[in-house]
Amino acid sequence: MRLKLLAAAIATFALAHPSFAESLKVGANIGNVPWEFQDETGQNVGFEIELATEVAKRIGYEDIAIENIPFNGLFSAVQSGRVDTAISSITITAKRLSSVSFAQPYYDSDQSLSALTTSDVKGTSTLKGKIVGVDTGSTGDIYATEKQAELGIADIRRYEGLAPAMLDLAAGRIDGYISDIPAVAYYIKDKPQYAVVERIKTGEQYSMMFAKDSPLTAKASEAISALKKEGFISKLHEKWFGTVPEATTSSVAEAETPKTTD
Numbered sequence: 001m002r003l004k005l006l007a008a009a010i011a012t013f014a015l016a017h018p019s020f021a022e023s024l025k026v027g028a029n030i031g032n033v034p035w036e037f038q039d040e041t042g043q044n045v046g047f048e049i050e051l052a053t054e055v056a057k058r059i060g061y062e063d064i065a066i067e068n069i070p071f072n073g074l075f076s077a078v079q080s081g082r083v084d085t086a087i088s089s090i091t092i093t094a095k096r097l098s099s100v101s102f103a104q105p106y107y108d109s110d111q112s113l114s115a116l117t118t119s120d121v122k123g124t125s126t127l128k129g130k131i132v133g134v135d136t137g138s139t140g141d142i143y144a145t146e147k148q149a150e151l152g153i154a155d156i157r158r159y160e161g162l163a164p165a166m167l168d169l170a171a172g173r174i175d176g177y178i179s180d181i182p183a184v185a186y187y188i189k190d191k192p193q194y195a196v197v198e199r200i201k202t203g204e205q206y207s208m209m210f211a212k213d214s215p216l217t218a219k220a221s222e223a224i225s226a227l228k229k230e231g232f233i234s235k236l237h238e239k240w241f242g243t244v245p246e247a248t249t250s251s252v253a254e255a256e257t258p259k260t261t262d
Contacts, residue, residue, distance in 0.1 A: 027083035058223035072137035103220035105205035112181035128152030
């Protein structure tokens with residue numbers, strides 16, 4: 001009993017004084033360029049790696065400790081307390097807000113359909129009888145599943161990350177790939193055999209994900225507000241995407257913390 005009380009006291013102290021915990025435990029699907037991936041030296045780099053590192057410092061942690069987790073496993077990882085937060089271009093949705101919390105958004109996005117330039121896939125209207133690849137559990141997966149009958153998609157194949165899907169696209173094992181447009185655009189910028197054949201308007205926004213009603217959510221939102229005011233996120237956008245974000249986007253404009261639902 002004494003040990004249990006001591007453990008509970010330590011946990012409460014660590015939550016109230018984040019620096020006691022030293023590192024913010026962050027779950028990430030490493031390989032999700034340009035958000036979180038390994039460079040040629042094996043270092044974890046990317047837009048969200050830099051952002052999460054700075055947010056962690058602003059809320060009292062010394063640094064971040066990354067745990068590589070497949071995208072679909074990030075949700076249970078935050079819910080169980082295995083990690084403190086998760087990143088990986090995670091879209092805020094009403095359904096997700098029933099079981100997890102999100103800090104304020106920091107990136108606006110849409111989905112995309114990519115294909116080989118030699119393919120007869122030229123848009124979603126040409127997917128009848130085709131095989132489509134998606135990332136397991138992603139909003140691209142949700143979109144393709146909901147639209148499968150309407151678009152006449154013959155089969156949906158699910159992947160754990162962009163790279164294996166694009167390799168299968170190149171090999172002809174799938175006919176198209178539906179995924180977040182910024183990651184695809186970054187990946188294919190020096191690969192002329194691929195093309196984004198349609199931008200699928202979904203109005204998505206990304207943020208850091210936490211366990212439902214975690215007190216870290218509000219702290220992260222406050223840190224993100226400060227980083228927007230200071231131009232830190234705008235500079236990250238320019239570094240990783242080559243453009244300055246518009247003032248109306250969530251990379252610049254402050255936003256409210258999304259409310260969780262029952």
